[in-house]
Amino acid sequence: MGSFLFIPTVFLLFVLLVLVSGGSFSEFIYPNFSASHFQFVDNAGGAFLSSRNGTFKAAIVNPGAEQPNFYLCIIHVASNTVIWTANRNASISASGKMNLTAKGVSISDEDGNPVWSTPSLKSPVSALLLNEMGNLILLDQFNGSLWESFHYPTDTIVIGQHLPVGSFLSSTRSNFSIGDYRLIISDSDAILQWLGQTYWELSMDTNAYTNSNYIVEYMSIDRTGLHLLGRNGTVVVIQVLLSSSDLRIAKLESSGQFTVKSLSGTDWKQEFGGPADDCQIPLVCGRVGLCTASTSHTCSCPASFHAGSEDTGGCVPSGSFSLPFSCNSTINGSQLNSPAISYIRLDYGMDYFANVFSEPVKYGVNLSTCQALCSSDCTCLGIFYENSSGSCYTLKDELGSIFVSNTAKNDLLGYIKALVGSSPSNFSDNKNPSNQSKNFPVAALVLLPFSGFFLLVALGFLLWGRRRQSKKKEIKLGHFGSLSSGDMDAFYIPGLPKRFDYEELEVATDDFKTLIGSGGFGAVYKGVLPDKTVVAVKKIINLGVQGKKDFCSEIAVIGNIHHANLVKLKGFCAQGRQRLLVYEYMNRGSLDRSLFGSGPVLEWQERLDIALGTARGLAYLHSGCEQKIIHCDVKPENILLHDHFQAKISDFGLSKLLTTEQSSLFTTMRGTRGYLAPEWLTNSAISEKTDVYSFGMVLLELVSGRKNTLRLQSHSLNNSSSGGGQSSSSSGSALVYFPLFALEMHEQGRYLELADWRLEGRVTSEEVEKFVRVALCCVHEEPALRPNMNTIVGMLEGGIPLGRPNLQSLNFLRFIGRGFTEASMIERGTEQIDRVLYPEVNASPTTTTMDSRNYFSYVSSQQVSGPR
Known part of the structure; x- marks a missing residue:
């Protein structure tokens, strides 16, 4: 009887499970x-x-x-x-x-x-x-x-939702990934951008009304329309009034248009769209496509261009020309600096979306000067030249569509940069290729094949002879005797980058002539490969048993890592006892040169771009690779800059590759004093949060433009709270620990006093507050309280609300600051300062040894593990 009852019970449980x-x-x-x-x-x-x-x-x-x-x-x-x-x-x-x-x-x-x-x-x-x-x-x-x-919008907001200043909507591609268009809310407007280039502002739309000059706090939609609001939502700054509707959405479409729609039955009815003119959308007709406004816009190609393939889209030059790619793109931009550059002229009456929202790079210049400015800049892809004023506008990084304009009919001329093909002749000669074939000598058609054959034979003998000579040289150097067969096999790991001969790199670097950096593992030289690619060649020295292991690890790991914010390893050399790494060349050097040097001051937007790039690179190392990579030495010297201050992290190849289980076993201290996290000296587990701490220290240096442990003039700490300018007083100097100063100013809400005084008011308190709050969250004493790098990227981008620093977990900064005060008062030179700041290192029978966790990080950038 019990068994009969058991069966229905199991059945009922199964039915309930299915329902749930x-x-x-x-x-x-x-x-x-x-x-x-x-x-x-x-x-x-x-x-x-x-x-x-x-x-x-x-x-x-x-x-x-x-x-x-x-x-x-x-x-x-x-x-x-x-x-x-x-x-x-x-x-x-x-x-x-x-x-x-x-x-x-x-x-x-x-x-x-x-x-x-x-x-x-x-x-x-x-x-x-x-x-x-x-x-x-x-x-x-x-x-x-x-x-x-x-609080984390994607491409749409609905009634009841706020889009605060600093946040944005991003378009969605057909595969549902994030697109290239953004709607950004600033403190004065709503702005549409394509790859960072502005193409529409709400305040300029004919349907928008500006009601006040208050600072915008957020955007919202409601039953009456679209609003930018200030003063806690009590003041309308800009509004678009629409007919009453109980259900309404605002969306950044995949096309790049921002729309507001209301529900009519089961369909959405568009009530507002910006830009109203489709031709103002950057890529409406593809790259260099020509948009003509009408009831429904039409797309064509300018003269001297024709439609590209389905893969490329847009329009491409006719004849033996090709469109360039910016040196900031994935295509190598060094080709733009070759002499074979031409300019294809557009007809009068054409304009470009970005011209309205950008200032000319030069005023009162002639056309030749304007073209020369573009030719010398690999990010420049074209120009527009205004005859009446001599104004020169440049088209940078990415090319969008061209549009027909009535206002630019007789004054504005556009020129698209083009790379000349195999023929060195100018553009006018290439318009009719048939003319060239008519004049081509008949004898050449006969002689060229034979000449080419003999040239190939001669080249084959030359390469064969050089290969024999190279092998003899390797044997003479003991190449095959210095490596075991296992070592040789280790260098043929699938997916490794290009392998160079040592002689190739000798030629590329002009026998290692131009030194551009050095560190504990060797020196770095500038080189030029046969294809004119500029590279940085890192020559490894003092290679012991551990060095070989590090080298193998580096090429095996970073050879397969590709990210826009990580320095790319292009190749390596393992020949004889020589070990070299070939990296992409970063033409602006390291961040410390631009930030702490005497050159032009970094503008705030440039600092934000650098911070974001560095954060994205670290986020990829921590969570985007197959194995977690912890850098362990994040500092300005290891953040390299390319054109437009694109940040790329270097020297991550010798970092330890950790799993969660392995992290607690990693105890060898490495890194740079001033950026070392507390866990290095407390025998705590080393994790990706160690890099987060170092990043926070770098972020504070980006704010101030100084080393965190630099001796400061007194006026540097008395910036006016209203404008960030200098005080006239300069009575002396003091050794100040900037992270503590940042904590104190955060507690008082006096953020502008922390900003680099050289910015002279070109930064707002809100912008500085974002950096400082993120940085203080990064340097919490307890690693668990520090955000991860993905969260930091979100906070810097504005998609994630700023964290609130835990003051209790930042109290250790006060102990460090006390050490700096004592060192400043003693004023007996670096040796005495070291005794005060590092008592556990310089302890004597009469010295009071203090807790090392309170004093480990306030000496300036001296290596613990040695620079790489």
Whole structure:
């Protein structure tokens, strides 16, 4: 009888399990919940949670339909419109999962690898709520908000949602990844940008009205229209009034147009669009495509251009010309500096979207001077020249579409830079290639094949002879005797970069003539490869057994690492006892030269770009590689700069590759004093949070333009709070620990006093506050309180709210500052200062030894492990 009762019970449990796993929940779900598209495929297309009245749903769906990519989305049910997406750049399969735990929401692929998660939260999660406005909210046990999707917008905002200053919407590509367009909210306007180039401002739109000059705090939409608001939402700064609607969205379309729409039945009706003229959108007709405005814009190609292939799109030059790529792009830009550059003239009456929003690089110059400016700049891809004023506008980094303009009819001339093909003749000669073939000598058609044959034979003998000579030289140097067969095999790891002969690098560096840097592992020389590529050649010296291991690790790891903010390893040499690494050349040198040197001061936007680039590079090392890479020596000397101050991290190849289990075993101190995290001297586990600490110290130096431990003139600490200018007093100098000074100014809200005085008011208190708050969060004494680098990138970009520094975890800075004060008062030279700051190193029977964790970091940049 018991067995008969057991069977129905199991069946009921099974039915309940099916219902729970496949049914949608209303309003709330609770921790230890997981969902996949496959699990909920029969329930409203993957929906697992709906708002109270069913207006919105949360689902794991494939919005593109044509691609097997799934995303966690919030969807407006009636119109089936996605208003928010979690894992935009990291799709999962139908079996990938969304997990809700006490730590937050995470998304993992079918193998369980995490691809997205909410940031660290201040308390455990008790529930996940989807409300009737479409906001996904993590709640604590008191129903307080821990995290909201409204604070992390993607390409859309809805009624009830605020887009604060410093945040932005980003467009979505067809594969649902983040696109190249952004809508940015500044303190005075809403601005559309394409790859950093402005092409529209709300205040310039004919449908927008400016009501006041108050500072903008956020953008929102409501039943009456679109608004930029200030004074805690009590003052309208700019507004677009629209007809009344209870449901409205504002969206940055994939095309680059910003739209506001209201719901009409099950469809969205567009009420506002910016730019109103499609031809003002940067890439509406592709690269160098010509847009003509009409009821519906039309695309064509300018004279001397024709339509490109489906892959390239846009328009390309006719004849033996090609369009250049900026040296900031993935294409090598050194070709732009060759003499074979020409300019293809556009007709009168054409203009470019960026000209309205950018200033000329030069006024009152002639056309030749304007072209020369562009020819000498590999980021310049074309010019527009205004005859009446002699104004020279340059088109930089990326080329968008051209448009027909009535206002530019008789005054503005455009020229697109072009690379001359194999023929050295000028553009006019290349217009008609048939003319050249008519004049080509018939005898050449006969002689050229024979000449080419004999040339190839001679070249073959030459290469054969050189190879024999090279092999003899290697044997003479003991090449095959110095390496075991295992060592040789180690250098033939699949995926390694190009292997160079030592003689090649001797020629490239002119026998190692131009020294551009040196460190504990060797010297770095400037070189030029046969294809004219400029490189930095690092010559490894004092190579012991450990050195060989480091070298093999470096080329094996970084040879397969490719990221825009990491210095690229182009090749290596392992010949005889020689070990060399060939890197891409960074023409602006290291950050310390630009930041602390006597040259032009770095502007605030340049500092922001450098900070963001460095943060993105570290984030990739920590979480974007197959193995976690911890740099262990983040400092300005290891941040290299290219054109437009693009930051790239160097010297990460000799870092340890750590798993979570291995990190606690890594105890050998390495790095640079002044940037070392406390855990180095407290025998704590070394993790990626060690790099976070060092990055915070670099961020503070970016704020002040000085070393954190530099002796400062007294006026440097008395900047006026209103404008950041200098005080007239200069009564003396003091050894000041800047991180402590930054902490004190943060506590008092006096951020402008921390800014580099050379900026002379060209930075706002809010901009400095962002850097300082992020930096102080990075230098918390407890590693667990420091944010990870992905979170730091989000805070610097504005997509993640700024963290609140934990003052208790920053108290150790006060002990360090006390040591600096004592050292400044004693004034007995560097040796005496070292005794005060490093008592545990210089202790004597009469010296009081203090806790090393309080004093490890205030000596200026001296190496612990040696520079690399």
